[in-house]
Amino acid sequence: MAAAFMEILPILKALRRNKVGAMLIGLQIAFTLAIVCNCLSMIQQYRDDAGRPSGIDEADIFTFSNQWVGKPPDLPARTNADLALIRSVPGVVDAQVTNSFPLRGGGMGWGLSVKPEQRIPTSPTTIYFVDDHGLATYGLKLAAGRWFTASEIGEHGMHDMTFPASVIVSDYLARKLYPSRNALGQVVYWAPTAASRIVGIVERAQTPWAAYGHTEDEQSTFMPYHFVNSGVYYVVRARPGQLNAVMTAVQTRLYALSRQRVIDQVQSFAETRNLAYFRPRSTAVLLGGLCLLLLAITLFGTIGLTMYWVGQRRRQIGMRRALGARRLDVLRYFHTENLLIAGSGALLGIALGLGANLWLVSHLELPRMSIAFVLAAAAVVLAVSQVAVFWPALRAASVSPAAAISAL
Amino acid sequence: MLGYYFELAIRSLKANVVLTLLMIAAVGVGIGASMTMLTTLRAMSGDPIADKSARLFVPQIDVWGPDSRRQDPSDQLPDQLTYRDATALMRAHRAVRQTAMYSMGMDVDPGTGRPFQASGRATYADFFTLFEVPFRAGAPWSAKDDEGRANVVVLGAKLAERVFPGSNALGRTVNLDGREYRVVGVLQPWNPVPKFYDTTSGGFANTEDFYVPFTNAVERQSESFGNQNCSALPPAGWDGLLASDCIWLQFWVELPTAAAVRDYRAFLHNYAAEQRSSGRFHWPPRVELHDVSDWMAQQRVVPEQVRVNTLIGLGFLVVCLINAVGLMLAKFGSRASELGVRRALGGSSTDIFLQCVVETAVIGLVGGILGTGLTALGLAIDRALLAPGAKNVQLDTLTSIDGGMLAIILAVAVASTVGVGVFPAWRASRLQPAWQLKAQ
Numbered sequence: 001m002a003a004a005f006m007e008i009l010p011i012l013k014a015l016r017r018n019k020v021g022a023m024l025i026g027l028q029i030a031f032t033l034a035i036v037c038n039c040l041s042m043i044q045q046y047r048d049d050a051g052r053p054s055g056i057d058e059a060d061i062f063t064f065s066n067q068w069v070g071k072p073p074d075l076p077a078r079t080n081a082d083l084a085l086i087r088s089v090p091g092v093v094d095a096q097v098t099n100s101f102p103l104r105g106g107g108m109g110w111g112l113s114v115k116p117e118q119r120i121p122t123s124p125t126t127i128y129f130v131d132d133h134g135l136a137t138y139g140l141k142l143a144a145g146r147w148f149t150a151s152e153i154g155e156h157g158m159h160d161m162t163f164p165a166s167v168i169v170s171d172y173l174a175r176k177l178y179p180s181r182n183a184l185g186q187v188v189y190w191a192p193t194a195a196s197r198i199v200g201i202v203e204r205a206q207t208p209w210a211a212y213g214h215t216e217d218e219q220s221t222f223m224p225y226h227f228v229n230s231g232v233y234y235v236v237r238a239r240p241g242q243l244n245a246v247m248t249a250v251q252t253r254l255y256a257l258s259r260q261r262v263i264d265q266v267q268s269f270a271e272t273r274n275l276a277y278f279r280p281r282s283t284a285v286l287l288g289g290l291c292l293l294l295l296a297i298t299l300f301g302t303i304g305l306t307m308y309w310v311g312q313r314r315r316q317i318g319m320r321r322a323l324g325a326r327r328l329d330v331l332r333y334f335h336t337e338n339l340l341i342a343g344s345g346a347l348l349g350i351a352l353g354l355g356a357n358l359w360l361v362s363h364l365e366l367p368r369m370s371i372a373f374v375l376a377a378a379a380v381v382l383a384v385s386q387v388a389v390f391w392p393a394l395r396a397a398s399v400s401p402a403a404a405i406s407a408l
Numbered sequence: 409m410l411g412y413y414f415e416l417a418i419r420s421l422k423a424n425v426v427l428t429l430l431m432i433a434a435v436g437v438g439i440g441a442s443m444t445m446l447t448t449l450r451a452m453s454g455d456p457i458a459d460k461s462a463r464l465f466v467p468q469i470d471v472w473g474p475d476s477r478r479q480d481p482s483d484q485l486p487d488q489l490t491y492r493d494a495t496a497l498m499r500a501h502r503a504v505r506q507t508a509m510y511s512m513g514m515d516v517d518p519g520t521g522r523p524f525q526a527s528g529r530a531t532y533a534d535f536f537t538l539f540e541v542p543f544r545a546g547a548p549w550s551a552k553d554d555e556g557r558a559n560v561v562v563l564g565a566k567l568a569e570r571v572f573p574g575s576n577a578l579g580r581t582v583n584l585d586g587r588e589y590r591v592v593g594v595l596q597p598w599n600p601v602p603k604f605y606d607t608t609s610g611g612f613a614n615t616e617d618f619y620v621p622f623t624n625a626v627e628r629q630s631e632s633f634g635n636q637n638c639s640a641l642p643p644a645g646w647d648g649l650l651a652s653d654c655i656w657l658q659f660w661v662e663l664p665t666a667a668a669v670r671d672y673r674a675f676l677h678n679y680a681a682e683q684r685s686s687g688r689f690h691w692p693p694r695v696e697l698h699d700v701s702d703w704m705a706q707q708r709v710v711p712e713q714v715r716v717n718t719l720i721g722l723g724f725l726v727v728c729l730i731n732a733v734g735l736m737l738a739k740f741g742s743r744a745s746e747l748g749v750r751r752a753l754g755g756s757s758t759d760i761f762l763q764c765v766v767e768t769a770v771i772g773l774v775g776g777i778l779g780t781g782l783t784a785l786g787l788a789i790d791r792a793l794l795a796p797g798a799k800n801v802q803l804d805t806l807t808s809i810d811g812g813m814l815a816i817i818l819a820v821a822v823a824s825t826v827g828v829g830v831f832p833a834w835r836a837s838r839l840q841p842a843w844q845l846k847a848q
Binding site for chain 1 (some may be wrong): 585646712795
């Protein structure tokens with residue numbers, strides 16, 4: 001260690017003769033580090049976002065849209081017949097008719113207040129129409145209270161402006177509405193004259209637009225309604241492992257019941273999730289690939305420059321060898337030199353990276369970068385740089401003293 | 409002379425293949441990465457209707473009052489119109505052309521095979537002239553059709569081909585939601601990027617399958633597939649929606665001159681003032697008028713992430729160029745003795761400089777060609793990654809290199825390489841010939 005330290009002064013002296021080369025390596029390390037740590041932070045943000053659970057039994061659920069052709073008048077009866085049929089298909093656990101579901105993209109939103117005459121609502125929320133089979137269909141977990149009973153289920157058309165006596169909310173929404181009290185049993189207001197009582201709280205239920213941002217992702221309210229509309233969504237939960245078979249069987253049976261419909265957007269929940277995150281995922285993959293390429297470029301660039309450097313100093317190396325330096329000493333010389341250059345570059349890179357992150361935070365809905373990413377990126381970049389210098393240093397160490405002297 | 413330098417450059421580049429390949433790879437990868445990102449940004453921020461974008465305007469009216477914006481620091485007016493206001497503006501007919509519209513969907517019964525759902529737009533006849541929509545056959549429906557709520561339809565290219573494959577759809581009828589519509593026009597493929605006329609469900613979605621008169625769709629109570637926002641509980645039913653202060657309609661006007669813009673703004677202001685004096689608005693009138701580029705900026709059509717990606721791509725290019733400079737220094741440095749001999753034999757430092765610059769330009773050109781290939785590869789990867797959302801993004805336009813982009817790529821490659829090559833070339837040209845000769 002002491003020996004390594006003693007070497008620093010001569011190394012610095014030697015570096016003064018190659019200022020430009022050293023600066024270029026340092027700058028490259030700095031930029032690489034600044035880019036890599038910010039990319040890592042953005043990729044991690046995507047992973048965190050996409051990794052949030054929706055709150056439903058994702059593995060066994062599929063959904064599809066059902067559009068009745070020509071606005072038939074007996075929609076409620078048709079929906080009931082459809083639901084009874086789907087629930088009777090072998091392999092089906094349960095089924096729902098609804099207006100929307102988590103991660104679908106579009107849905108209904110409303111402002112929810114805790115007092116009747118509130119100018120600004122306490123929280124926005126999405127609204128899901130469910131019936132007494134909702135808990136079993138979605139595989140939601142009840143945290144408090146109860147689920148709806150069959151007698152509570154009403155009908156709700158697209159432009160009906162009615163609100164139910166009872167609602168069930170997500171735990172997140174419950175806490176937002178009543179931060180300091182138990183929300184169960186409390187009354188909430190949709191409008192000055194429209195109130196509902198919270199009869200149940202589910203652990204988690206994402207909104208249809210949860211993939212679009214980091215806020216408003218779990219403010220969900222369930223209403224005991226059958227959605228009466230010419231276009232509705234059906235949500236079906238299959239027994240584990242039977243999803244694909246059930247997906248085909250349900251469509252065939254429904255068409256057999258009535259051909260006066262268009263079934264569309266048939267997709268497993270896995271596909272829904274895939275679709276919801278297609279944009280951030282593509283960004284994350286591109287940025288990840290970019291980082292790997294960047295490290296490769298830095299690796300090869302450093303190798304190239306150090307090779308040249310070593311070539312230039314063949315004679316000095318030979319001289320040192322002749323004067324008694326071991327191969328290990330020569331190796332150590334180049335590694336220490338690289339560490340000095342890359343280390344200074346890394347310090348600059350950390351400052352650059354943090355600065356860039358501040359800018360990103362103010363322009364994107366991104367949280368501050370954790371210092372762990374900066375340190376991780378610094379470690380990776382320094383390691384790459386040390387790896388790069390190894391081969392040229394080995395070549396330098398193999399310079400025979402005799403060759404160097406005879407060249408004089 | 410340059411031809412000779414070019415020959416020298418090739419010879420020199422061949423002499424140290426590893427360094428040459430490293431330099432070309434650095435330039436190529438840097439160009440590829442940055443241009444992949446830039447292509448998407450360029451496509452997204454392009455002017456979708458260049459010859460007219462300064463004459464098309466979106467009116468905004470403050471229907472909800474300042475209280476509704478209390479929590480919105482940007483203080484923006486509602487970005488759509490209510491049915492009440494949109495129809496009032498249509499009736500007033502104060503612009504050269506104008507249309508209210510919304511996105512919807514209908515079931516298409518092709519006669520044979522299962523019915524399927526198609527996306528549509530309820531709009532006025534002016535839509536097609538307003539936005540220079542290209543027709544393959546037929547023409548827009550008439551103003552009379554608008555008034556008479558006629559069952560007429562203009563088919564997009566894709567739907568026309570699906571329902572009437574290989575035959576002329578014009579004059580035939582197509583069954584939409586159980587009613588027969590007469591086909592008065594068939595469009596050529598038309599996909600402006602961004603989809604500026606309605607960005608409420610994403611700025612890069614595909615255009616609609618068909619277009620029907622607004623009046624016809626409203627009469628049939630065809631639900632909007634777009635965004636609908638209400639500040640208060642609307643009255644029940646479809647008529648309740650029409651009477652409500654819910655915003656759900658896009659509105660565009662064409663105003664050919666600055667005077668027309670001034671007049672229309674005054675008209676809008678008067679309209680809002682009347683709404684106040686009639687007791688509907690309880691706040692001072694506030695209206696705005698935005699042309700296409702204004703509107704795209706206000707709607708934040710280009711995702712911020714795309715800009716950030718481009719910046720990262722450019723940062724990447726900087727690293728690659730720094731890398732290339734280092735390698736060039738090494739390259740010219742290793743040829744110091746050769747350059748020294750040339751200097752001693754009478755070559756001026758300008759000659760050496762030019763020779764080195766030509767050499768870097770060759771690297772820039774080859775790197776640029778490699779970079780173009782890598783950009784194409786990068787875009788192909790991007791395209792595959794975005795494919796699940798193909799309905800919401802116009803993959804073709806966002807992930808392909810047009811002539812303009814190709815020129816940009818090659819120009820950036822050569823300019824940046826030559827630009828950074830100047831320094832190593834200058835250093836090489838300043839070598840003292842005597843030193844180099846002595847060192848031999």
